[in-house]
């Protein structure tokens with residue numbers, strides 16, 4: 001269906017900035033700035049928001065990894081069925097659109113303008129459908145299927161002490177879907193391989209069990225599908241897919257926090273699948289217990305099966321991942337450079353891969369071999385930004401809001417319900433502990449409150465943390481989040 005696209009240029013830019021704001025949590029800051037920091041919304045063409053990148057390399061990097069995710073966020077931010085069309089300013093001043101990269105897998109593709117937005121109800125895969133193919137599969141008529149990324153297989157997953165348990169559990173669930181470990185709950189920090197492992201399960205099941213179907217969705221896509229289906233009164237179709245699939249893989253479940261109707265539907269989906277002995281695999285950035293505002297009945301179900309964590313990789317695993325990646329991309333780097341990169345990026349494998357590409361790109365732009373000097377030069381911003389940045393009240397507010405499934409606006413609002421006042425007091429306390437800001441300044445940043453309110457909050461939290469271990473742990477975890485937001 002054609003949608004009116006008369007939107008003012010300033011509004012477009014703010015829609016894009018808001019999309020980036022949501023998206024930036026997915027990437028560490030240096031990476032985000034490198035790839036997306038200089039983008040600009042140019043206009044709308046048919047159903048695409050045209051976004052300009054400063055160079056082809058950044059555009060291709062983002063398109064290869066995040067096209068679908070950016071589409072989904074853009075759709076929820078704009079309320080329109082838009083996709084992101086990534087272009088670069090060409091030397092002639094013409095905009096060059098992105099082309100799917102050979103290695104990019106199925107997630108890259110500029111949707112033709114008339115095509116309706118992707119709907120994951122059709123992300124249901126049968127064995128014949130998951131091989132990369134230019135044609136959309138037969139399911140669901142006009143809509144494309146977002147297939148599994150061909151790169152995310154067990155064969156390409158490097159196993160080390162940090163992930164061997166999760167890997168073994170994933171393999172066991174793939175070998176006997178619905179029998180061993182149901183549900184399987186995988187959790188770990190950003191960019192540590194949860195999506196890779198989940199999709200590896202999907203590939204494996206499709207290859208080994210020819211009669212089984214697989215659905216892989218992010219919880220955001222599940223939510224968007226649900227909203228669309230409700231709007232179009234297409235719940236029968238929605239349920240026909242989600243409640244009958246043999247293996248349901250739901251990525252990043254933490255994003256259902258606070259979304260009641262999604263949780264409600266997911267609860268029934270879970271029950272239907274579980275009772276029918278179908279495999280459910282869920283991933284999250286934290287264990288079920290720590291997902292704020294997750295309904296108790298879902299939390300307890302997530303704990304029925306096996307919960308496996310993925311930790312940041314050690315140095316050897318990081319080097320092995322780099323070596324495997326270099327091999328896959330046919331890149332030739334001396335060991336000392338691989339080791340150097342592995343020593344500089346230690347907590348996020350996506351970052352690690354980004355660093356590798358950056359080093360190779362820098363050498364290639366300069367037409368020189370990949371040496372240690374080039375690597376150091378290419379990664380200098382990364383190294384510099386690894387130095388601790390001073391903590392800001394805004395960062396604390398974002399971390400606290402994220403942790404409790406609230407918005408920063410809630411924290412600074414006048415609302416006085418307990419689900420807001422407690423997080424607000426925690427945020428004030430942390431602002432006092434972690435920044436140099438004065439009491440009046442903190443009050444000011446929290447919706448213009450009086451400094452005595454801040455004193456009261458600090459005293460209360462300080463006293464309670466001594467008596468309440470769960471509060472003490474929450475404080476610690478939020479502290480850990482502050483530098484990442």
Ligand SMILES: Nc1ncnc2c1ncn2[C@@H]1O[C@H](COP(=O)(O)OP(=O)(O)OP(=O)(O)O)[C@@H](O)[C@H]1O
Pocket residue numbers: 026152156157158159163188189190191192193194195196197252285321349350353
């Ligand atoms: N053990 C591993 N071996 C090889 N590559 C890996 C491994 N772990 C992660 N990667 C790679 O790191 C990148 C990030 O992994 P992935 O997207 O699976 O992380 P994630 O945990 O799902 O992140 P997020 O929290 O952002 O959803 C991917 O390109 C993935 O292939």
